[in-house]
Amino acid sequence: MKWHRIKALMTRHLYLYQRSIPRLMDIFFWPTMTLLLWGFVSEYLQQSNFSGSVNIVTVLLGAIILWEILSEGQHSLSVAFLEDIWERNLLNIFVTPLKISEFLASTALLGVIRVFLVGIVMGVVALFAYSFNLFSLGFYIIPFAFNLIFFGWILGLIITAVILRFGTSAQVLAFGIMFLVQPFTAVFYPVSILPKYIQYISYALPSTYVFEGLRAVVNTGHFLNSYFLISVGLNIIYLALALWFFYRMFARVKKNGMLTKLDS
Amino acid sequence: MAIVEIKNLVKRFDKFVAVNDVSFEIQEGETLGLLGPNGAGKTTTIQALLDLVTPTSGSIKIFGKEISENRSEILGQINFSSPYVALPGNLKVWENLSIFAGLYGIKNPKQKIEELAEIFKIKDLLPKMTSNLSTGQMTRLNLTKAMLNDPKLLLLDEPTSSLDPDIADKYRKLLKKIQKERNLTILYTSHNMLEIEEICDRVIFLNKGKITDNGTPQQLIKKYGRKDLNDVFLAIARET
Numbered sequence: 426m427k428w429h430r431i432k433a434l435m436t437r438h439l440y441l442y443q444r445s446i447p448r449l450m451d452i453f454f455w456p457t458m459t460l461l462l463w464g465f466v467s468e469y470l471q472q473s474n475f476s477g478s479v480n481i482v483t484v485l486l487g488a489i490i491l492w493e494i495l496s497e498g499q500h501s502l503s504v505a506f507l508e509d510i511w512e513r514n515l516l517n518i519f520v521t522p523l524k525i526s527e528f529l530a531s532t533a534l535l536g537v538i539r540v541f542l543v544g545i546v547m548g549v550v551a552l553f554a555y556s557f558n559l560f561s562l563g564f565y566i567i568p569f570a571f572n573l574i575f576f577g578w579i580l581g582l583i584i585t586a587v588i589l590r591f592g593t594s595a596q597v598l599a600f601g602i603m604f605l606v607q608p609f610t611a612v613f614y615p616v617s618i619l620p621k622y623i624q625y626i627s628y629a630l631p632s633t634y635v636f637e638g639l640r641a642v643v644n645t646g647h648f649l650n651s652y653f654l655i656s657v658g659l660n661i662i663y664l665a666l667a668l669w670f671f672y673r674m675f676a677r678v679k680k681n682g683m684l685t686k687l688d689s
Numbered sequence: 690m691a692i693v694e695i696k697n698l699v700k701r702f703d704k705f706v707a708v709n710d711v712s713f714e715i716q717e718g719e720t721l722g723l724l725g726p727n728g729a730g731k732t733t734t735i736q737a738l739l740d741l742v743t744p745t746s747g748s749i750k751i752f753g754k755e756i757s758e759n760r761s762e763i764l765g766q767i768n769f770s771s772p773y774v775a776l777p778g779n780l781k782v783w784e785n786l787s788i789f790a791g792l793y794g795i796k797n798p799k800q801k802i803e804e805l806a807e808i809f810k811i812k813d814l815l816p817k818m819t820s821n822l823s824t825g826q827m828t829r830l831n832l833t834k835a836m837l838n839d840p841k842l843l844l845l846d847e848p849t850s851s852l853d854p855d856i857a858d859k860y861r862k863l864l865k866k867i868q869k870e871r872n873l874t875i876l877y878t879s880h881n882m883l884e885i886e887e888i889c890d891r892v893i894f895l896n897k898g899k900i901t902d903n904g905t906p907q908q909l910i911k912k913y914g915r916k917d918l919n920d921v922f923l924a925i926a927r928e929t
Contacts, residue, residue: 518792
């Protein structure tokens with residue numbers, strides 16, 4: 426991998442952020458709105474004493490910030506690929522010496538930048554609007570967040586591979602996949618609430634262990650190493666499968682000539 | 690010295706044979722025209738050369754190396770331009786050029802961009818948004834992008850197809866000048882036979898995925914007893 430090629434592709438997207446209001450809104454406005462909404466809901470539940478002894482503000486705001494981190498990880502990877510399709514630039518990119526690994530690395534790093542910015546925005550808004558300090562959960566939040574970014578990349582990689590294979594008709598997945606994941610990964614409620622057969626799906630998702638782990642920290646003050654390790658293990662397995670799937674789809678679209686038709 | 694060596698290239702899409710046992714070479718410094726009616730297999734051949742489609746069988750060597758095994762190394766020394774492939778309109782011209790300079794690993798990209806902008810007369814366009822360029826300006830930008838890495842081989846797919854005759858003429862003159870100065874090897878496709886006569890040292894006719902004839906424009910005009918390459922094109926396309 427060559428850093429100059431990774432940097433060039435990242436720069437391409439960073440240039441866009443300088444002047445694109447919708448892209449800036451993705452980082453600054455929409456996460457703020459989401460946080461405000463969930464903050465008000467949390468305060469209402471807390472004041473109505475629906476939550477008993479549970480600190481609902483910490484649970485819900487912690488969960489929504491981590492959820493945004495996961496979503497951003499997926500979104501940034503899939504949308505970075507779609508940008509080149511929308512701008513009919515894909516062929517220009519793929520006739521340069523750029524390797525697939527460099528293409529993926531650039532979008533993954535771009536995702537880290539976006540997640541970092543979204544995390545800061547949400548952390549600051551939560552602190553000032555609801556006196557909620559994200560780091561009151563301890564520095565466990567950092568390995569949690571990395572696990573979620575990692576899983577977000579995996580989902581983004583799978584969606585990108587599907588778009589490669591089926592074309593832009595599948596692009597809706599880039600924006601909708603997270604709504605499919607959300608109910609199963611137990612963001613706002615414990616897995617035990619879910620029907621037994623759904624719990625199997627839930628425990629197959631690395632993100633579930635992060636959200637369960639977050640609730641364990643809030644409730645007991647203890648970081649569950651086993652949850653963290655299972656999440657890392659699942660992420661590694663899924664990343665290997667997602668990379669295999671992506672490379673296979675890429676080879677397939679080159680074979681059937683679809684790569685050249687994606688942006689036409 | 691052969692820069693490109695294609696041997697028995699076949700590309701099938703299910704039952705449709707887009708390229709059928711095509712073999713040819715392009716020598717260093719040569720401008721080769723790849724001609725044929727729509728669906729003849731020209732674009733598929735170019736795409737195979739750029740490793741954008743995987744051949745069903747056959748071999749493609751560029752600079753003596755198989756493209757499929759040395760993709761990154763080879764693509765660093767060649768470039769491609771087509772009016773059907775856009776540069777992102779939501780970026781400024783200099784931003785687009787600096788990104789591609791980065792992708793090709795150009796040392797001192799600012800100097801290179803300024804140098805090429807002078808040659809292709811796009812200096813005043815550098816701060817503009819790419820989406821605001823006219824078709825003629827866009828073609829010059831595409832050619833500037835294609836020269837960023839000082840390619841040894843340039844693949845041009847119908848580069849003047851959307852240009853008016855005046856701009857197209859200027860484009861050809863510029864291209865010929867650069868080709869001569871740099872001893873560039875060029876693979877050129879076009880439906881404009883006058884242009885092909887002016888630009889190409891040699892042409893290959895493709896029809897239904899097969900090479901039907903090849904030679905210099907003058908040889909083919911003489912062989913078919915026609916007044917120009919346009920008539921030769923019609924004769925070849927209609928007899929097969």
